[in-house]
Amino acid sequence: MSKLGDLGAKLYRGEVGYDFVGKRFLWYGVSILITITAIVALAVQGLNMGIEFKGGAVFTTPKTTSSVAKVTEDAEKASGHDAIVQELGTGGMRIQISGLDTDAAADVKKELAADLKVTEADINADLVGPSWGEQIANKAWTGLGVFMVLVVIYLAIAFEWRMAVAALIALIHDLTITVGVYALVGFEVTPGTVIGLLTILGYSLYDTVVVFDGLKEGSKDITKQTRYTFSEVANRSINGTLVRSINTTVVALLPVAALLFIGGGFLGAGMLNDISLSLFVGLAAGAYSSIFIATPLVVDLKEREPAMKALKKRVLAKRASAAAKGESADDAHGSGDEPQVVSQGRQQPGRRR
Numbered sequence: 351m352s353k354l355g356d357l358g359a360k361l362y363r364g365e366v367g368y369d370f371v372g373k374r375f376l377w378y379g380v381s382i383l384i385t386i387t388a389i390v391a392l393a394v395q396g397l398n399m400g401i402e403f404k405g406g407a408v409f410t411t412p413k414t415t416s417s418v419a420k421v422t423e424d425a426e427k428a429s430g431h432d433a434i435v436q437e438l439g440t441g442g443m444r445i446q447i448s449g450l451d452t453d454a455a456a457d458v459k460k461e462l463a464a465d466l467k468v469t470e471a472d473i474n475a476d477l478v479g480p481s482w483g484e485q486i487a488n489k490a491w492t493g494l495g496v497f498m499v500l501v502v503i504y505l506a507i508a509f510e511w512r513m514a515v516a517a518l519i520a521l522i523h524d525l526t527i528t529v530g531v532y533a534l535v536g537f538e539v540t541p542g543t544v545i546g547l548l549t550i551l552g553y554s555l556y557d558t559v560v561v562f563d564g565l566k567e568g569s570k571d572i573t574k575q576t577r578y579t580f581s582e583v584a585n586r587s588i589n590g591t592l593v594r595s596i597n598t599t600v601v602a603l604l605p606v607a608a609l610l611f612i613g614g615g616f617l618g619a620g621m622l623n624d625i626s627l628s629l630f631v632g633l634a635a636g637a638y639s640s641i642f643i644a645t646p647l648v649v650d651l652k653e654r655e656p657a658m659k660a661l662k663k664r665v666l667a668k669r670a671s672a673a674a675k676g677e678s679a680d681d682a683h684g685s686g687d688e689p690q691v692v693s694q695g696r697q698q699p700g701r702r703r
């Protein structure tokens with residue numbers, strides 16, 4: 351077995367582990383700091399909305415010897431607006447200029463033809479109205495709202511309402527961070543970005559549900575024993591799925607990273623950035639939130655229950671009694687069938703399957 355596989359088996363059996371739940375306030379602080387940064391970026395810089403949302407014109411030219419910088423300069427001079435120019439595989443140029451109406455677009459097309467020394471008929475011009483982008487945005491928000499409601503209902507039925515609330519907070523956390531990164535780096539927001547944002551919700555929810563399923567199984571009839579507190583069972587659920595979460599996230603990130611850094615960055619295919627950045631940031635944020643945010647939030651909500659408070663009190667009292675008698679935790683329970691989870695010098699219980 352590989353070292354990573356061996357580690358995963360030990361984590362699953364509870365032989366080793368890390369106290370994620372015990373350090374939850376550290377993770378909360380990190381998430382709050384990142385979220386505040388994202389919100390400030392949105393408030394100060396805002397989003398660089400694409401032409402599909404602002405309206406304007408897109409010109410496609412035939413093959414030309416002019417450079418991207420030269421065409422950008424000519425387009426901005428002709429239109430009086432900022433222009434986004436991308437070189438196509440055919441050797442032509444794709445020129446996006448926001449805020450142009452029909453008459454202005456015709457004048458710009460004429461000047462571009464003169465600058466590039468081609469006929470006007472060789473330049474294809476497509477006008478995009480802002481109402482189209484507004485419709486796309488409204489439908490996306492509607493879809494997002496329906497998705498959130500269905501997620502909460504499903505998780506409340508399949509698990510419980512506390513897990514539904516925690517998963518919803520984690521999803522909002524992932525979306526906020528992803529949108530904030532777009533504001534920070536200034537990447538253009540296009541319909542592809544919206545598709546990417548909606549796609550990452552499924553990935554984020556998948557990891558969270560996997561941990562919740564383990565927690566649901568591990569906490570069944572938890573109040574009938576005095577060996578573990580709810581937070582310890584939750585921590586074991588995270589450790590038991592940790593390697594699986596890392597593996598699935600890395601495998602998902604590799605092709606997205608290739609699109610973003612090689613396709614969009616090295617090869618200059620800027621049109622790939624709009625969707626690849628949202629996927630890359632969203633996948634990473636989703637993996638983080640499922641481990642460090644969602645389950646610890648469930649613990650905070652669950653341990654407010656009188657039954658969980660009473661359980662924790664009984665568990666700690668029995669451990670204190672065992673310590674006073676010089677007994678180990680296993681001796682106090684009269685069984686050594688379950689190994690201890692090692693976490694930073696402390697012993698936490700696990701369970702052998």
